[in-house]
Amino acid sequence: MEGKEELLKELSETYRKMVRKFIVERDKILIEGSVTLPQFMILDKLKLEGPKKVGDLGKELDFTSGAITAFCDKLVKGGYAIRKREKDDRRVVNLEITSEGLELLMRYEEVSGRFQEALFQGFNEEELQTQLIFYRKILGNLPHMSKAILELVAEKQQKGGAS
Incomplete structure (x- = not known):
């Protein structure tokens, strides 16, 4: 049993290191000096699926509520997205990609594929x-x-x- 316990301990530690390292490396990626990879992912989702509530984006992309709010605030501040109230229910606010956000995605459309290739190379x-x-x-x-x-x-x- 000692062997399995040691193996489980090593697996657990390696898994935690992998997750931490993934986040550190992911967060080093800045597109045009200000757009992080998570923000790029948000823009891509908005392009593909249309306007969404910030909370829904967070759940779908596995970001905490604090992280998704901060990411979206920066996208709005940078002009890549806007917040718009729904016509039918003014209490509901969606995030929507702007033309600047679409242009950014077009300029760097190969980022997602390269990210996946780099992560799983070998x-x-x-x-x-x-x-x-x-x-x-x-x-x-x-x-x-x-x-x-x-x-x-x-x-x-x-x-x-x-x-």
Whole structure:
């Protein structure tokens, strides 16, 4: 069992490092000096799907509410997007891409493909398929992770703390 515990520990640490490094590297990418890759992704989604509520964008792109708001504020400030109220319900505000945002996407249309190629370079198709299987399993496990740990903590607290 010692071998499996050590392997799980190493996998967990490597996974955390990978996620942190991914975010650090992703956030180094600035397009025309001011547009981050996440902002570029937001613009691309708006181009493909039309105006959206900021909260919906955050959920669809897996950004926290604070992050998506900050990204969208900067896009508006840069002139790449605007906020517009819905005609039928003035309380609802959508983010919409501007002509400047569309022009930016057109100038850098190969960014998404290059990003994916750089991230997964060196893997053959079979290895990519295997990774996809693993990532889907991890995604399936994530919603249960906090529950499992919280149950353990509650159990330990009921017994009078860790032993």
